[in-house]
Amino acid sequence: AQTVTQSQPEMSVQEAETVTLSCTYDTSESDYYLFWYKQPPSRQMILVIRQEAYKQQNATENRFSVNFQKAAKSFSLKISDSQLGDAAMYFCALRKYSGGGADGLTFGKGTHLIIQP
Amino acid sequence: GAVVSQHPSWVICKSGTSVKIECRSLDFQATTMFWYRQFPKQSLMLMATSNEGSKATYEQGVEKDKFLINHASLTLSTLTVTSAHPEDSSFYICSARIRDYRFFGPGTRLTVL
Numbered sequence: 001a002q003t004v005t006q007s008q009p010e011m012s013v014q015e016a017e018t019v020t021l022s023c024t025y026d027t028s029e030s031d032y033y034l035f036w037y038k039q040p041p042s043r044q045m046i047l048v049i050r051q052e053a054y055k056q057q058n059a060t061e062n063r064f065s066v067n068f069q070k071a072a073k074s075f076s077l078k079i080s081d082s083q084l085g086d087a088a089m090y091f092c093a094l095r096k097y098s099g100g101g102a103d104g105l106t107f108g109k110g111t112h113l114i115i116q117p
Numbered sequence: 118g119a120v121v122s123q124h125p126s127w128v129i130c131k132s133g134t135s136v137k138i139e140c141r142s143l144d145f146q147a148t149t150m151f152w153y154r155q156f157p158k159q160s161l162m163l164m165a166t167s168n169e170g171s172k173a174t175y176e177q178g179v180e181k182d183k184f185l186i187n188h189a190s191l192t193l194s195t196l197t198v199t200s201a202h203p204e205d206s207s208f209y210i211c212s213a214r215i216r217d218y219r220f221f222g223p224g225t226r227l228t229v230l
Contacts, residue, residue, distance in 0.1 A: 033217075042223070043155075043208060043210075043223065043224045044221065044223050044224070045161075045210065045212075045221035046221075047218075047219075091160065091161070095219075103166075104151045104153075104163040104166055104176075104212075105151075105161075105163065105212075105219065106163070107160045107161045107162075108160060109159065109160045110159075110160055
């Protein structure tokens, strides 16, 4: 079984500041994918960033970047220059890499991010 | 980008009735679709994996006779909650797979009275 743990139920950051959301995971797989999803009040899940475990280089997408520490099984999300539109629930998720690629995601419990104007 | 729709977006039903939720991939064919359940202020829990033309694979603890899944075409999967009870009230989200990516529908809120 695989698990994803987000230890911060809620985080608050001032607009334009930087915030880091934590995520740890456990899996027996050697190949897997890690994701950060954003769920705004509309409840639509939006992919923020993804990381292939076999890649050592940390993924970045504009203001969003990750710190992937494979040995420590840690996958944190850094949001730079926070904007009001970043306010949402953020879920860390894991998917094992299988030959068929038809596996579902295991999600953490989420972190509610509040942006203070 | 790929679009996934769900219908209805919300439904209220009486206890004991059955409710069908549709998940459609609008601009791509999805050989695999996933159904998740999300209770208020909680995480998404994978319920089942739906493969076109074959029986769905259910996660441990999910009653397959309670949550019927049909994936009859490459663009449509349905989840039927049979004999719904108040404890089935939840937010149901589908996800469709295209190659190595997953796209999520907007979800369906089910309230059972």
